[in-house]
Amino acid sequence: MTKQKLLLLDGNSLAYRAFFALPLLTNDSGIHTNATYGFTTMLQKIIGEENPTQMLVAFDAGKTTFRHESFGEYKGGRQKTPPELSEQFPYIRKLIDAYNIKRYELEMYEADDIIGTLAKQAAGQGIEVIVVSGDKDLTQLATEDVTVYITRKGITDIEKYTPAHIQEKYGLTPEQIIDMKGLMGDQSDNIPGVPGVGEKTAIKLLKEHGTIEKLYEAMDSLKASKMKEKLVDNEEMAHLSKKLATIHTDAPLTISLDDLAYSGPDEESLLNVWQELGFKSLIEKSDFEAVETEQAELVFENVQSIKADMLKDTMAIHLELENEHYHSCNALGLALTDGERTVYTAIDNVVDNADLKAWIQDETKKKYMVDSKATQAMLHRLGIELKGVEFDLLLASYILKPSISGDDVATLAKEFGYQDVQSNEAIYGKGAKWIVPGADHVAEHVSRKAVAVWKLQPVLEQTLKENEQFELYKELELPLAHILGKMESEGITVNIDTLRQMGDELKTKLEVMEATIYELAGEKFNINSPKQLGVILFDKLGLPVIKKTKTGYSTAADVLEKLQSEHDIVKHILEYRTLAKLQSTYIEGLIKEVHKEDSKVHTRFQQALTSTGRLSSTNPNLQNIPIRLEEGRKIRKAFVPSKKDWILFAADYSQIELRVLAHMCGDDALVEAFQQGMDIHTRTAMDVFNLENPDDVTSLMRRTAKAVNFGIVYGISDYGLSQSLDITRKEAGIFIENYLQSFPGVKNYMDTSIEEAKKAGFVTTILNRRRYLPDITSSNFNLRSFAERTAMNTPIQGSAADIIKKAMIDMDARLEQEGLQTKLLLQVHDELIFEAPKEEIEILERIVPEVMENAIKLSVPLKVEFSYGPTWYDAK
DNA sequence: TACGTCACG
């Protein structure tokens, strides 16, 4: 067996050292990271160099120690720990835990004593000991078996104190370090020592007499001097100081050396903490990803053909795709498992296998899988209609842990404690290096995924039931996945010619505007570069700087709007920006997404992404097609029905979020306003401006009230409202105060939401969707405030999302039940877009509002408005 | 790949 080596770290001292050695770094979420970063680099270095078999980080516990009993002023007059450092300690503990290093603190004792005690114990057993600290006091522990590392200047630069080194440096033994400190004192610990005795004098005295005790024994023989006087006068202090400086090597520890075994970090957790802290360089440098984790052996068969006898009533199935673009990419293969037998077959053996196809299409054959929507869409392209989805790991994970990012089976599985599946990146590589490995590797990888799904199904369903979220998962998200899959596969037709024509017109306009802008600027530059634009506007033309970004001048629209009167160029730039956006994103970008075969775009609705429960839409994003400005709105003319004599039919909830708020907070005035069908912004204006008559509400008042209502939904702050209305913070504050006084139920809701989040750690929506808010108790103002606003907003936005999802399921059933040809194509958060034959308009006008308004019963009515026309533009 | 910007609800 190799020799054991124990590393003992002084947590507090090293954290302080790191904090003061590095500039005050901040990560994206506003947490300071200089101490955590320094601590980490120090750990990385020392572990790498020393390769310890045992490790421990000791911390000081509490404020008082046994040392205070003998000397009340011990460590008195010390500056309070800076809050920028205090906030980093929880993360340092997290880091240590992720490294799988034992940490320890003991009531009444300091880290020094813990280290001293363990060092002595270990040395007694012949273990090599290394002590690491930023505090030179620890050098007293040095022996032949114990080396003390003290950080110098930075945190990774280290001075190694052996007895020989101490002899060389001071001419003293390690034990004499205590005497030295007894004589000279220690300012940082408020140990007095003997006044007037510094390092030099102390060393001289000790070289002569050995110890403080012997020094005083010999005092009579010393010739009279100022020094002697001081020594005599302060004899008691000298002895006390020595006592205080002595590290105890017999602290009553509740741990033993056996508890300190170190065998390397938990790479997953460590990466997570690094991610959280934003240590990108460390993540990149780490070779964790490449480390082949030991995985249990898997028995599977790579078969030419999946035979009928392999197809059971309930199985996990995994269809492996090349990438996430399942409307256009290839499938690689398919694995099935029933927990006993696992089979894989390449994709070429799937399509023509009638038994397999029938089994997939058989609703009574229950399938467990991950991402049923992607699977359904890909199989649909292969001419197979997936039925009987019983479990979807992606959706179950999303309900249980909405914060998990990514849809890799390995990531999901690990979150729930299952390790025996590799990440896609490990198998295929990523980016330009992506490559399909040999068939056997793919077969095993895909088989492992199927097995992972099989194993995780009972675990996740059980947890969902315990959380009372099973219904949300099984009755809402799972059936919704099927509907979204159909919507995506159906796609929406885009008239490319319309887009091209608009693009041509835009191109001409943009060229003219470009020329005008260059002229006004007096030179050519890249208008699309905020950096170059900033130079022109603020340096060359000398416009006043209203706002800055972290990289330079802000040239955002709200800033430019305020500068319009300063220079003609500004309005041209604003106009240019608007058109350039249309051109690049909505003309060129959209054209790229149109499928040649059917002239349609097939977006992907991300169903397991947002933290509120909303959907998102990608490739292309059809949830942000312009509407507010007429120029942009025209883009919608390119979205048309897929058949002649069909129309697009759009239905949207009116004020759904405020209605949800009214329902949840039960505020009498708000509920009444909706029950009476009042214009809610006008009603709000009456309350905020203390008016009796709706006719007294001016359009400015209504606009203001509308902004206040938005603010309420977002988790109000006076600053936010002042920005959106361009008024002072104080004025905004008065509006908010008036509002909350008029609607006390809302105020109560806001307070209760935050309280609940603090108590339970999460907030919930109407259908029991959760959002966890760990930052709600953070000592960091920014993080905490953000969590508080989220606590107010998420139940509102999330419940609205629940409602429309339920409406989609009901609507799908109703269309089926009525035997209609109408198809649901898009969802845009509070609206549904259908395409329908003209003959069905009349019935849609009746059933769409009915179904949507009754999706979930609230204490206030839901209101749906609709319209239709030959293009999306006309459905207004 | 990060940032600023801007489109939507």
Added chain:
DNA sequence: ACGTACGTGACGTAA
């Protein structure tokens, strides 16, 4: 005093 509205995705630039 702190620095912000909530939730998204796509683009071009610049590193």
